Amino acid sequence: MEGATRPPERYRIVVRGRLSERLGSAFAQLRLERRPGRTVLSGSGGRAAAQRVLDRLCDLGLEVIGVDVFADYDRLVAALKSGDETAFAGLMDAYNSSLLRVATIYVGSRAVAEEVVQETWLGVVRGLDRFEGRSSLKTWIFKILTNTASTRGARERRCVPFSSLTDDDGSPLDPDRFFGSDHDRYPGHWSVGPTPWETPEEGLLAGETREVILSAIDALPPSQRAVISLRDVEGWSSADVCDALELSEGNQRVLLHRARTKVRCALEGYYDAVELTAA
């Protein structure tokens, strides 16, 4: 997002083996932790800072076995509590898209969702003094959102059942697409296989296919829509989604599976229709 500031981040790089004292001193500004067979280097900064360290490690011929960049919640919370406006702006910019998408599921209209998100941030500001936790900042903000949204949703007389698995409207893949297990030659095989898509050069998000995807997401049952929005559209980790939506790992995966299958089916339907009109 242009102009958006990122909340403070930290990175962690895992290197195989031990760093000699001499090499270790080249990374004096980082924290080094020795583990069996490996060394963990951590420092503040985001992807760019991590990349600079990776480049130096590569030059030294060291083997990198893992890299991780994550929000530095400790610093962020401290900055917020001390009234750092840039930190607050960065936090809003990082989360508004996710908050808006989930709020829209609860209240239906985008305009009302924007009000809900504003109320959520006001709640965050009011609650900052009392906020103690660190790694649950994201979960805490989302709790405020879901509380605000469901109160507003109830007022608008929309009922959003977030019951995880019962909002299923059947398998999106027509069972007739496959031969039965009793078929002579191809039991369980595709009877009508998927046709390769002629994706335009500009990609699936060009023109009509983008609308197909957006409509497909809108049509999903609430919990499937929430999971696919946070996981695939917003890029949240599975752990964060399970926390925010209070789902088990298994349930979350089932919802994600159903949602993805439906969106793919919608695209398939679009491409099949395009082929028919072209023929």
Add this chain to the structure above:
Amino acid sequence: MGPRCRELVELVTEYLEEALSPADRRAFQAHVRGCDDCRVYLGQMRETIDALGELPPARLPDAAREELLARFRSWSARA
């Protein structure tokens, strides 16, 4: 005997989430290697997921964002 196509399509998400056991993962991959239809299907699922990740972000209107920054400012200016 590995999964049939009808079962494989139900395992795609577990596969992509790396939640299958090593044995199931190998069976899944072996099937895909030998089955054009399932290979196309898996590719389409990946394309779909990639497209989802490229949707433009939802934005709060500038006025609303400014108002919230102002509220934060007055909160932080309190005694």
